[in-house]
Amino acid sequence: MKKSGIAHYDGLYGDSQARSDSSYLFLEEIVTRSEEFDWSIKPHIHSELVQIFIIEEGSLIFQHSSEWTNLSHPCIILIPPSQQHALTYNPPVNGQILSFSRNIFNDIFKTFLDPPQNIEIIREFEKQDFKSLLEILGRIREELFGDHYGREILLRAQLSQFVIEILRLRKTENVLQNEANIGLQHFLRFQKLLDQSNYNRNLADYADELCISQVHLNRICKAHSGKKAIEIVQAKMVDQACKYLRHTSYSVSEIAYKLGFEYPNYFARFFRKQTGVNPSEFRMTKES
16 A cells, blocks of 8 residues: 555555454565565555564665665664665575564563664674574574464564564664654554554544544554554454454354444444455354
8 A cells, every 4th residue: 555655564565455463473584575676675664563674694775764774784673563664685685574463562562661662773793692583583483384282372472582682682872763753653652542442432532632633643644554543443443353253252242342333233234344254254264
């Protein structure tokens, strides 16, 4: 999706149809996607994804907003959601890209740490530190593409270790600050309010809590995600509904009330419009 000259992706770069859910986690080689685009990744935003670029060999030019930074191996770039960025590689380049949902990112930090909101670049490593990170990444790959008992639990633990080990290595000067971007801060707060919401609120409630108008909230959402505020709310509701249908025994009526719908048939119509199937069909598909 492209708005105001900046591409916005729900999934990975170049795939305008993809939609990542709250449990999304993927790992791929840099060459897999970058070579297809002639090693030039144009400015874009992932409002629901965190990405970590691990540069093992080669160099690139990294762009954040209007700033350009020359980087060479070994190097790691951590990009939180909603941060505009672009990359121009100087092939040959060897490395990996780890992408995962904003919800997983927030879960890692929900107990006692605040998740980083700015891009982090780590380019000074002890040889053993970088080697250790690659070993953790190898274990993540093995679990991700395997089918072992307890896969989801172990993946989450390994991902948490990987992210925290990276942040232990960071230095203040490696952070590309974006604190002056008040619009982005409002957008991140809006997303956090949605994560904490029981969906019984309207857009005016969210705007009031952010101390901005609904028009301003819409403008901010379009700038940082390519979507209207109501579209973001609806996407969150669909994601939560899918979780209930997949992982609980709640009836469709119970789910409808939990999501703030006055009548179950209103919820069923909404869900079908958003997904193409009704809730019962979705549940049967996932159970088969």
